[in-house]
Amino acid sequence: xxxxxxxxxxxxxxxxxxxxxxxxxxxxxxxxxxxxxxxxxxxxxxxxxxxxxxxxxxxxxxxxxxxxxxxxxxxxxxxxxxxxxxxxxxxxxxxxxxxxx
Amino acid sequence: xxxxxxxxxxxxxxxxxxxxxxxxxxxxxxxxxxxxxxxxxxxxxxxxxxxxxxxxxxxxxxxxxxxxxxxxxxxxxxxxxxxxxxxxxxxxxxxxxxxxxxxxxxxxxxxxxxxxxxxxxxxxxxxxxxxxxxxxxxxxxxxxxxxxxxxxxxxxxxxxxxxxxxxxxxxxxxxxxx
Amino acid sequence: xxxxxxxxxxxxxxxxxxxxxxxxxxxxxxxxxxxxxxxxxxxxxxxxxxxxxxxxxxxxxxxxxxxxxxxxxxxxxxxxxxxxxxxxxxxxxxxxxxxxxxxxxxxxxxxxxxxxxxxxxxxxxxxxxxxxxxxxxxxxxxxxxxxxxxxxxxxxxxxxxxxxxxxxxxxxxxxxxxxxxxxxxxxxxxxxxxxxxxxxxxxxxxxxxxxxxxxxxxxxxxxxxxxxxxxxxxxxxxxxxxxxxxxxxxxxxxxxxxxxxxxxxxxxxxxxxxxxxxxxxxxxxxxxxxxxxxxxxxxxxxxxxxxxxxxxxxxxxxxxxxxxxxxxxxxxxxxxxxxxxxxxxxxxxxxxxxxxxxxxxxxxxxxxxxxxxxxxxxxxxxxxxxxxxxxxxxxxxxxxxxxxxxxxxxxxxxxxxxxxxxxxxxxxxxxxxxxxxxxxxxxxxxxxxxxxxxxxxxxxxxxxxxxxxxxxxxxxxxxxxxxxxxxxxxxxxxxxxxxxxxxxxxxxxxxxxxxxxxxxxxxxxxxxxxxxxxxxxxxxxxxxxxxxxxxxxxxxxxxxxxxxxxxxxxxxxxxxxxxxxxxxxxxxxxxxxxxxxxxxxxxxxxxxxxxxxxxxxx
Numbered sequence: 001x002x003x004x005x006x007x008x009x010x011x012x013x014x015x016x017x018x019x020x021x022x023x024x025x026x027x028x029x030x031x032x033x034x035x036x037x038x039x040x041x042x043x044x045x046x047x048x049x050x051x052x053x054x055x056x057x058x059x060x061x062x063x064x065x066x067x068x069x070x071x072x073x074x075x076x077x078x079x080x081x082x083x084x085x086x087x088x089x090x091x092x093x094x095x096x097x098x099x100x101x
Numbered sequence: 102x103x104x105x106x107x108x109x110x111x112x113x114x115x116x117x118x119x120x121x122x123x124x125x126x127x128x129x130x131x132x133x134x135x136x137x138x139x140x141x142x143x144x145x146x147x148x149x150x151x152x153x154x155x156x157x158x159x160x161x162x163x164x165x166x167x168x169x170x171x172x173x174x175x176x177x178x179x180x181x182x183x184x185x186x187x188x189x190x191x192x193x194x195x196x197x198x199x200x201x202x203x204x205x206x207x208x209x210x211x212x213x214x215x216x217x218x219x220x221x222x223x224x225x226x227x228x229x230x231x232x233x234x235x236x237x238x239x240x241x242x243x244x245x246x247x248x249x250x251x252x253x254x255x256x257x258x259x260x261x262x263x264x265x266x267x268x269x270x271x272x273x274x275x276x277x278x279x
Numbered sequence: 280x281x282x283x284x285x286x287x288x289x290x291x292x293x294x295x296x297x298x299x300x301x302x303x304x305x306x307x308x309x310x311x312x313x314x315x316x317x318x319x320x321x322x323x324x325x326x327x328x329x330x331x332x333x334x335x336x337x338x339x340x341x342x343x344x345x346x347x348x349x350x351x352x353x354x355x356x357x358x359x360x361x362x363x364x365x366x367x368x369x370x371x372x373x374x375x376x377x378x379x380x381x382x383x384x385x386x387x388x389x390x391x392x393x394x395x396x397x398x399x400x401x402x403x404x405x406x407x408x409x410x411x412x413x414x415x416x417x418x419x420x421x422x423x424x425x426x427x428x429x430x431x432x433x434x435x436x437x438x439x440x441x442x443x444x445x446x447x448x449x450x451x452x453x454x455x456x457x458x459x460x461x462x463x464x465x466x467x468x469x470x471x472x473x474x475x476x477x478x479x480x481x482x483x484x485x486x487x488x489x490x491x492x493x494x495x496x497x498x499x500x501x502x503x504x505x506x507x508x509x510x511x512x513x514x515x516x517x518x519x520x521x522x523x524x525x526x527x528x529x530x531x532x533x534x535x536x537x538x539x540x541x542x543x544x545x546x547x548x549x550x551x552x553x554x555x556x557x558x559x560x561x562x563x564x565x566x567x568x569x570x571x572x573x574x575x576x577x578x579x580x581x582x583x584x585x586x587x588x589x590x591x592x593x594x595x596x597x598x599x600x601x602x603x604x605x606x607x608x609x610x611x612x613x614x615x616x617x618x619x620x621x622x623x624x625x626x627x628x629x630x631x632x633x634x635x636x637x638x639x640x641x642x643x644x645x646x647x648x649x650x651x652x653x654x655x656x657x658x659x660x661x662x663x664x665x666x667x668x669x670x671x672x673x674x675x676x677x678x679x680x681x682x683x684x685x686x687x688x689x690x691x692x693x694x695x696x697x698x699x700x701x702x703x704x705x706x707x708x709x710x711x712x713x714x715x716x717x718x719x720x721x722x723x724x725x726x727x728x729x730x731x732x733x734x735x736x737x738x739x740x741x742x743x744x745x746x747x748x749x750x751x752x753x754x755x756x757x758x759x760x761x762x763x764x765x766x767x768x769x770x771x772x773x774x775x776x777x778x779x780x781x782x783x784x785x786x787x788x789x790x791x792x793x794x795x796x797x798x799x800x801x802x803x804x805x806x807x808x809x810x811x812x813x814x815x816x817x818x819x820x821x822x823x824x825x826x827x828x829x830x831x832x833x834x835x836x837x838x839x840x841x842x843x844x845x846x847x848x849x850x851x852x853x854x855x856x857x858x859x860x861x862x863x864x865x866x867x868x869x870x871x872x873x874x875x876x877x878x879x880x881x882x883x884x885x886x887x888x889x890x891x892x893x894x895x896x897x
Contacts, residue, residue, distance in 0.1 A: 003102055003105045003145070004214075005208075005211050005212075005215060006208050006209060006211060007105065007109075008105075008142070008146070009204070009205075009208035009211070010204075010205050010208060011109045011112065011113070011142075012204075013200075013201050013204035013205050013208065014113060014116075014201060015112060015113070015116050015135070016200075016201075016204065017197040017198070017200050017201040017204075018113075018116035018117065018119070018120055018197075019116070019119075019120075020193070020196075020197050020200060020880075020884055021120055021193045021194065021197045022119060022120035023877065023880050024189045024192065024193035024196075024197075024877055024880055024881050024884065025120065025189055025190060025193050025877075026120065027877070028125055030125045030128070030129075030167065030170060030171055030174070031119070031120075031122070031125055031128045032876075032877075033167070034119050034128050034129060034132050034167065035119060035120060037132060037159075037163065038116055038119055038120075038132065038135060041135065041136065041139055041159075044139070044151075045139060045142065045143075048142075048143055048146045048148045048151060049146055051146075051148070051223075052146045052147055052148070052215065052218060052222075053211060053212070053215050055216065055218065055219065055222070057222070057223070057227060057228060057231045058231075060148050060150070060151055060223060060228060061228065061231055061232060061236050063148075063151055064151070064154070064228070064232065065239060065243060067154060067155075067158055067159070068243045068246065068247065069243075069246070070159075070163065071158065071162065071163060071247070071250075072246055072247060072249075072250040074163050074166060074167070075166070075250050075251075075253075075254050076250050076253050076254060076257070078166060078167075078170045079253065079254045079257035079258055080257060081170065081174070082170065082173065082174070082257070082258070083257050083258075085174050091174055093875070093876045093877060094875055094877070096874075096876070097873060097874025097875055098874060099872070099874045100872060100873055100874030100875075189877060189878075189881060192881050193881070193884075196881070196884050196885060196888055197884075199888045199891075199892070200884065200887065200888055200891065203888065203891035203892065203894075203895055204891075206895055207891075207895075
């Protein structure tokens with residue numbers, strides 16, 4: 001093990017930041033979702049790294065549950081997306097502002 | 102070392118691809134690259150089981166789902182139309198850099214060297230024992246969560262499309278007049 | 280005698296009130312009447328028992344001590360009830376006359392839909408009045424005092440659908456508040472001076488030779504308490520509520536506003552006799568003149584009233600003035616003797632008037648009555664007995680007590696005596712006038728067909744008539760004046776007034792002259808014009824206009840100022856400004872809620888960065 005764990009964490013931070021920027025910048029709902037997946041994966045990487053550093057499997061199990069939640073999120077999110085597309089004929093999140101005050 | 106450098110480079114490139122690709126399909130494919138690279142990195146971190154899961158679940162299931170939906174919602178490109186908010190680049194990049202700097206700073210508290218991983222660490226057997234021992238309850242709850250998600254997907258998918266919703270502004274106005 | 284009698288005395292009518300108040304609708308009229316009358320009758324029998332128990336000369340006052348009520352610092356107040364000769368005398372009057380009027384009410388209110396409510400109030404009043412007279416300390420007395428005020432308010436406004444009745448109830452309440460505020464101040468002052476509110480301890484502290492005798496603070500306290508008494512007993516200047524109180528049902532006027540509650544002020548002075556006696560010249564310079572002036576004033580105003588009940592109301596004010604006059608000239612037994620006889624004959628007058636109202640569907644205007652006596656001989660007889668007793672014609676009850684007061688006033692000061700004698704003349708005059716106009720002469724309303732009262736109303740009148748005839752002998756010197764002997768231990772020798780035959784002769788002569796003049800002036804239902812004098816009297820010697828200018832109009836102006844300026848431009852404006860500010864702020868903030876997910880996400884990110892920055896730079 002020659003690579004210091006900090007390197008993994010810096011990579012994780014970079015991927016997380018990339019995902020964040022994607023959420024802020026892109027307007028296609030699908031790409032927005034994928035950016036969120038990117039952020040989740042960045043967090044997963046941090047979990048796995050820290051599990052390795054501390055020699056404790058808890059981190060890896062957290063990743064397992066994140067996977068479950070991610071799957072659920074994608075399923076429900078994409079169904080909602082399809083539904084919105086059918087009623088409003090758009091996947092542009094900027095046009096979906098029903099909750100405007 | 103080499104594996105890490107390659108994996109890191111691939112995942113970063115994929116990440117940029119996800120965010121920057123014009124077509125949603127390209128984004129999805131870039132995401133696939135990221136997921137694969139991360140699976141490799143998991144292997145270097147003694148997480149064999151998770152690496153397998155990553156490939157099967159993420160690459161195999163989730164990305165495919167994305168691709169399906171992309172095909173279903175025939176390709177659109179909303180980005181060219183004007184938006185009241187704009188692209189938010191000026192906001193997103195500086196804030197992102199600040200976040201990255203903070204996270205990086207936070208990661209420097211770790212010890213530089215790590216003891217070798219114990220045998221079987223991250224193997225199916227050890228993860229399984231932990232999962233069905235200490236984490237049994239969350240595991241079962243997760244199954245319920247999945248069930249709920251299935252039900253939700255079925256309901257949302259089978260509901261007939263409601264009539265087209267007019268602009269919220271008009272509806273509020275109508276409500277006021279009443 | 281045992282102390283348990285006291286709580287039962289208060290508790291029985293209270294139980295009646297609770298029973299009728301909670302279940303009155305289900306008992307039926309007969310059941311309601313039975314509960315109400317029997318509870319008061321039982322209380323009356325208990326009071327008789329208590330009075331007999333106190334008869335032996337050496338029996339001291341009996342006290343019943345209930346639970347502790349207030350314990351704050353030095354102030355410890357218990358629910359104490361006291362059975363002594365004074366309180367038992369009042370309890371006898373309240374329950375005795377009260378029982379008769381309860382029975383009378385059974386007939387008088389027979390057609391009223393709110394039967395149960397009426398008897399609930401009446402029983403509650405009886406209980407409150409008993410609490411007042413049996414109180415062992417001033418605070419318990421004050422509770423009873425306020426409760427009878429409440430019952431008075433409720434019963435004056437019993438027919439609250441009539442605006443006049445509702446307004447009269449309100450007026451009684453408000454005017455009484457003025458007096459009650461003074462009462463409360465006096466109570467507080469008395470406590471700071473004496474350190475106790477218990478009557479027995481007070482009396483001990485103020486015994487002859489006590490250091491506090493003649494203390495100026497004591498005089499102030501006595502004055503304040505007397506103000507409270509003028510409110511409850513409708514003396515100058517707080518008299519104006521009582522004539523309006525006649526809006527209530529007539530039995531209520533008889534019980535509360537003639538026989539019992541309005542005498543609470545007299546009772547208060549009697550109960551606090553040690554205080555008033557020790558307070559220097561308050562009795563002589565305040566109580567007696569106020570009493571004499573009120574007596575004369577109210578009697579003259581009664582002369583021009585057209586409403587029979589209002590005549591009786593002013594008469595009550597006048598007679599209460601007599602009682603205060605007697606107290607003021609150091610003759611409390613005379614005051615309480617008059618209180619008792621007045622309860623008899625004034626209740627009788629009111630019940631007779633109520634009988635007329637009952638027969639004539641509420642007609643009470645002296646200008647429209649007339650000749651009623653032929654159709655209602657028993658009522659007529661009752662009214663005549665009451666009127667003659669009120670006038671002080673021997674040998675009726677009013678004669679004995681009034682002569683005693685005249686004698687005491689003569690011993691006190693010639694001016695007071697002159698006022699009292701003049702009042703006696705006017706009293707006889709207006710009593711005769713009312714009798715003649717209502718019962719004699721030609722019938723002025725041909726459509727009216729009066730009929731005699733039913734037995735349930737006639738019997739109480741008959742009993743009261745007997746008392747109004749015979750009650751005076753209780754205080755007659757030649758039978759040994761048992762009444763005064765009975766009260767002797769309470770006031771310690773203040774009953775000894777050498778009977779002056781000259782004042783008695785003078786009193787009778789004046790009263791007879793009043794009756795004769797009244798009968799002649801109003802013969803055949805005539806009513807003289809009186810010229811400017813009528814205006815003065817109807818304006819209550821200008822007091823009505825004065826009150827209007829001093830109290831009513833400033834009050835209205837203040838209310839208008841508050842309503843139009845302070846409320847509309849101050850409070851309302853502040854509220855609207857605040858609401859508008861909130862609405863504007865909301866309008867400003869709602870633009871933040873764009874509904875745009877990416878903007879929200881940017882906000883979340885900014886927040887996360889701020890948190891991180893804080894954590895890093897800490």
